[in-house]
Amino acid sequence: MRPRHVVVLGYGMAGARLADEIRRRDPDGERVALTVVGAERHGAYNRVLLPSVVAGTMAADSVRLHGEGWAREHAVDLRLGVEAVDLDLRRGLVRLSDGSELGYDTLVFATGSRPRVPPVEGLSVDGGLTDGVVAFRTLDDCARIERTASRGARIAVLGGGLLGLEAARALAGRGNRVTVVHPAAHVLDRQLDADAAAVLAAALRDAGIELRLRRTAARYLSGDGVKLDDGSTVAADLVVVCTGVRPDTALAERAGIEAEGGIVVNDELRTSDVRVHALGDCARHPGTVTGLVQPAWDQAAVLADLLTGARPSARYRGTSVVTRLKASGVDLTTLGDSHVEPGADAEVLRLHDPVRRRYAKLVLHDERVSSAIMLGFPDAAAALTHLYDRRLVAPSDRLALLVGRALPANTRALAAADLPASAVVCRCNSVSKGRLVTAWRSGSSTVDELAAETRAGTGCGGCADTVRAIADWLARTA
Amino acid sequence: MTSMESPAPITELTESHCPYCALQCAMTISSAGAVSPRMFPTNQGGLCQKGWTSSGLLRSPARLTTPLVRARGMLRPAGWEEALDLVASRLTEIQAQHGRDAVAVFGGGGLTNEKAYLLGKFARVALRTSRIDYNGRFCMSSAASAGLRAFGLDRGLPFPLTDLGEADVVVLVGANPAETMPPFMRHLRRAADGGGLVVVDPRRTLTAESASLHLAPAPGTDLALALGILHSTVADGLLDENYVRRRTTGFADAWRVAAAYWPERVERITGVAAADQRRVADLISTARRAYVLTGRGAEQHATGVDTVSAWINLALAHGLPGNFGSGYGCLTGQGNGQGGREHGQKADQLPGYRSIRDPQARRHMAAVWGVREEELPGPGPSAYELLDALGTPEGPKALLVFGSNPAVSAPRVAHVVDRLSTLDLLVTADLVLSETSALADVVFPVTQWAEEDGTMTNLEGRVLLRRRAVQPPEGVRTDLDVIAGLAHRLGAPGDRFPTDPEAVFAELGAASRGGAADYSGVGYERLKAGEALYWPVRGEGHPGTPRLFTDSFAHPDGRARFTAVDHTGPAEPADDDYPLTATTGRVLEHYQSGAQTRVIEELKAAVGAVFVEVHPDTAARAGLADGELGKVVSRRGEVVARVRCVPSARPDVVFLPFHFPGVQRANLVTNPALDPMSRMPEFKVCAVRLEAVA
The missing domain is CATH 3.40.228.10 (Dimethylsulfoxide Reductase, domain 2)
Incomplete structure (x- = not known):
């Protein structure tokens, strides 16, 4: 049987992952002949890691998803530096920017999203960005930042969402003086309530980041900075635009595929055209949000199951929303939608500790975590995420759940006098305090004699201090 | 029953090492059989409860002192000659009827280097079967x-x-x-x-x-x-x-x-x-x-x-x-887990940590053993696969077990016991009547650590000599005697299977010469003199190798290799029917299948039965409280265990120690999914649910 020809438009994190998942199921291309079309000149890379590249801890080469010979080794027809410009659904043909045409059995949109540049005077010119203005989206953007802004240069970041704050933190770590301009009353307003955002803002200021809230950029003056809507100016050698993205749906819409804030897909990740699928940031599925990589990778696994026939019953049912701010020194996790009013049946716990830059809010329904904000509680956040992802019943000790490891039980601190007689002092040899007391009363009064008599302390030796303390206590009180 | 009293008139002290784990703590044994810890770099004078009580097994009434032969369904005492003759003739019949691979051998990581070596040689040279593997496969493989x-x-x-x-x-x-x-x-x-x-x-x-x-x-x-x-x-x-x-x-x-x-x-x-x-x-x-x-x-x-x-x-x-x-x-876990994997009781290995597939290694071993290279069998199946095939039309019809108790320690153990029960002949060499021996047709009573000489290689690759410290009970023989006795009856020349441990070790040294684990320079004399010898020891003047890889790694290019490995997750993830994950492990008081430690009163008193460790919420959800009996159920079986509530436990995990017999065997629930390379079973994860006992 002739293999099904699958053409993937887009060689970003979603497209590359889909190719990997297909080849994992069909390593020799017996079931799927694969063509991948990528607009950028270089191979796919891991966008999640761009903050590390900007911060300078990671080489650009380290973020690549595939090695040099990947396409050859995995029988993939990889077309780099070209884009799809025209799509004929009826004939199953897609035309590329280099003039070539590709016929397909199945077409997959993995075109991702593009930065949304606000209509601010001076930011863009001829559809591109002005000199001294960059987005924070591609490896090329990182190179541009590296080229344009020396360490120590002043940088204005437009947008205080996840991407904006990650960029700001990375740039501050690189030694830049960073100001974040954000139109809402608090940063991360999509994810956080006001109290959490205030704690986060303080943590960001600790890292040397300045925040200008409730302000929008009015004008960009090259070489000078950004003029804000209140007339003030943020001096900046470079402006980084992080004001959101929009799904790249232009070609799909032109071809007549249904799109509304993304190419609409069902649980088979199928669009309104039966031979066309979409996944990742360009797609819209009711079970998740865009802008995160986990849904794209979950979708890639399902779509690969379907396209290779490995598991024809595979369906994508959504991905639970977990957002993490990847910013050095700041540990923030949000689960679900923390803006939803909890309602009377909900259990809400809150811990507000601004001085130590900590905030926790936990909402449970039917004993299960439905949303949470965890700032400055990294290990509690890890446990909560686990419960949330797997829909597990939460432990009844809510306080421990909320604070994680912050309250360790320290039994060793118990004084020798306070230990019950049944307390096992030496686990290696099952020696209780009572046994030591008996031995002491029978004449073993030093640590060595107690060890010889009871074997306490002769295993791992970890109880030596306790044995000594008990001997001292007996000597004092006898 | 024979008397257990030691006949030694005066108390002599012998330096030895503990019979249990790979740390091989140094101890002193008196001729009366009392142990005490000894200063040594590895244990620094320490000993755990297992070590302290280890001499209890020397005089335990549970010791076997006479061969047992099954007659009319019951194991009955028999003479040594009778038992050896019987086994040899049955093995000969079975091999004549079904081929050489119809007889399988199962060894253990607690056997001395000498026993491990001679057992491998016995399988390859006397039985000429490829069916040999050992419980180390369940350990550090x-x-x-x-x-x-x-x-x-x-x-x-x-x-x-x-x-x-x-x-x-x-x-x-x-x-x-x-x-x-x-x-x-x-x-x-x-x-x-x-x-x-x-x-x-x-x-x-x-x-x-x-x-x-x-x-x-x-x-x-x-x-x-x-x-x-x-x-x-x-x-x-x-x-x-x-x-x-x-x-x-x-x-x-x-x-x-x-x-x-x-x-x-x-x-x-x-x-x-x-x-x-x-x-x-x-x-x-x-x-x-x-x-x-x-x-x-x-x-x-x-x-x-x-x-x-x-x-x-x-x-x-x-x-x-x-x-x-x-x-x-x-x-490394078992006492001789290290040495046990080097000298040929592994399905794919020859002594000196050589590959049985390597033509040069085969030529070398054939020369040492005085046989033709083409007579040496090839690689056989791994431990679980071997056990899984027992009694099947293509599988072995007879099994000889030394130093292992697979009826407790194997994964999906009910199935393994089922396989054992279909054998024409099951033979064990044992100290006590372990769960596996209880199923056997013939049981040979053998000596243990303090009753015989032998070397062990501890977890750091140092070869240790354990000296005979006490008289064995009357009626028992060493594993070497059993192997040699069978080999001679199967037609091996008289000198081919020595029974003196030092002679066996000398042959092992020659066999391992030039191999990765080269013991050729280790001799009893050097060990007696207290030399710290870490393999490889390439010849008599060689000082041994405490630290490997300081100049280069053992690959031809001298470099270490990164391996691109990806996460795939457990073979049997939790689901709606089996929402918890069970993991198995050990407790301080017991060793391996517990056959040795469960006969020691002090250890039995400390932990006498299986328990299931769970988070209190998880127990409560199953309608169970601390101390009650619960049932852990998987797709393969169930274990009844006392609930031990542990607030620090993950709520999605239950833990079972695997040292206990019968309905308490944790391995009734474990999943025999095997690693493609090491053939290690997945003891550490399987999907289960927790229920109250009706």
Whole structure:
């Protein structure tokens, strides 16, 4: 049987992952002949890691998803530096920017999203960005930042969402003086309530980041900075635009595929055209949000199951929303939608500790975590995420759940006098305090004699201090 | 019954080592059979409760002192000649009727080097069967495969144990030495006191209690955790690039996989905080001396080899292996787990850690054994596969078991017992009537550690001599006697199967000469003189090799290899029907299948029966309270166990110790999914549910 020809438009994190998942199921291309079309000149890379590249801890080469010979080794027809410009659904043909045409059995949109540049005077010119203005989206953007802004240069970041704050933190770590301009009353307003955002803002200021809230950029003056809507100016050698993205749906819409804030897909990740699928940031599925990589990778696994026939019953049912701010020194996790009013049946716990830059809010329904904000509680956040992802019943000790490891039980601190007689002092040899007391009363009064008599302390030796303390206590009180 | 009284008129003291784990704590045994700890670098004068009470087994009324032969369904005492003749003639019949591979041999990691060697030779030369494997397959085989792959050579610790005492950072992955080899903990004190002891374990074990940082990943996700820490290492600029360039190959491919495992993603897979993953990377990179050590928790998975490889990759990324005062190691479990895997009781190996597939190795061994090369059988199936095939039309019809108790220790154990019951002939050599021996047709009573001479190779690759300290009970013989007795009856020439341990060891030395685990320079005289000999010891004048890899690794190009490994997760994940994950392990008071330790009153009194450790909420949800009997049910079977509520437990995990017999066997529920490379079963993860007992 002739293999099904699958053409993937887009060689970003979603497209590359889909190719990997297909080849994992069909390593020799017996079931799927694969063509991948990528607009950028270089191979796919891991966008999640761009903050590390900007911060300078990671080489650009380290973020690549595939090695040099990947396409050859995995029988993939990889077309780099070209884009799809025209799509004929009826004939199953897609035309590329280099003039070539590709016929397909199945077409997959993995075109991702593009930065949304606000209509601010001076930011863009001829559809591109002005000199001294960059987005924070591609490896090329990182190179541009590296080229344009020396360490120590002043940088204005437009947008205080996840991407904006990650960029700001990375740039501050690189030694830049960073100001974040954000139109809402608090940063991360999509994810956080006001109290959490205030704690986060303080943590960001600790890292040397300045925040200008409730302000929008009015004008960009090259070489000078950004003029804000209140007339003030943020001096900046470079402006980084992080004001959101929009799904790249232009070609799909032109071809007549249904799109509304993304190419609409069902649980088979199928669009309104039966031979066309979409996944990742360009797609819209009711079970998740865009802008995160986990849904794209979950979708890639399902779509690969379907396209290779490995598991024809595979369906994508959504991905639970977990957002993490990847910013050095700041540990923030949000689960679900923390803006939803909890309602009377909900259990809400809150811990507000601004001085130590900590905030926790936990909402449970039917004993299960439905949303949470965890700032400055990294290990509690890890446990909560686990419960949330797997829909597990939460432990009844809510306080421990909320604070994680912050309250360790320290039994060793118990004084020798306070230990019950049944307390096992030496686990290696099952020696209780009572046994030591008996031995002491029978004449073993030093640590060595107690060890010889009871074997306490002769295993791992970890109880030596306790044995000594008990001997001292007996000597004092006898 | 024969008298157990020692006839020795005056008390003599003999230096020896403990009969249990691979730490081989040094002890002194009196001719009256009393043990006391002895100063030695590995145990530093320490001994755990198992060691202290070990002499109880010497005089236990449970000892077997006469061969047993099954007649009319019952095991009855028989004479040695009668029993040996019977076994030899049945083996001959079975092989005549069904071929040489119709007889299988199953060994153990507790056997001395001499026994392991002679057993392998017996299988290959006297029985000429390819069907031989051993319980080490259920122990450290994954670490062995991963070590070979990375370094070209597998020695549990490629450095003396005492080196650990100088370390600032020790990362222990899936190991619980505070219970399995307590005196080992003495070497971790410096790291623990300095905030550098990291313990990776789903349970808050005694070892985890003493850690500076305890990471509790969901069972079956250790590989992902290692990838996350490797990722942090690179992303935070902590990679030892100079070492990676000079001493390794394959980093780029390994990184390509790890690149997709950033700590926040790994947190969702493992439940271990991203911040903790970064902290481990940071701890290792700032340490002057650091070690990564794995144990059964990392290894006993259907992806055990890859999991160990992932941790080795991390060690390599930080430049640890082969750097003086740093490294990677595996904590071998059984007493002679190290030596037992080197001398030929493994399905694919010949003495000296040689491959049975290697033509040169085959020629060498054929010459040493005085047989033709083509007479040597090829590789056979691994332990579980061997047990699984017993009594089937194509499988073995007879099985000889030495130093093992698969009726308790094998995975999916009810099925294994079912297989054992279909054999035409089951023969064991045993100290006590273990669960496996109780099923046997013939049982040979054999001597144990203090009653015979023999060498053991401890977890650091040091060869130790255990001297005979007490008179064996009348009526028992050594395993070497049993092997030789059968070999002669099967037609082997008189001198081919010596019974004197020193003679066997000399032959082992010659057989291992030139191999990876070269013992040719180790002799009883050097060991008696107290020399610390770590293999390889290449000839009489050779000082041995305490530290491997300091100049180069054992691959032809001298470099260590990164292996690109990816996380796939457990073979049987939890689901709606079986929503919990069961993991199995050990308690301080018992050893392996418990056949030895369960007859010691003091140990039985401390922990006498199986229990199931669960979070109090999980117990409550099953309608159970602490101390009640619960039932742990998997797709393969169920275990009835007393509930032990532990607030530190993960609510999605239950823990069962596997030392107990009958309906208490944890292995009634375990999953025999095998690692493709090491053939290690997945003891550490299977899906279960917890129920009240009706």
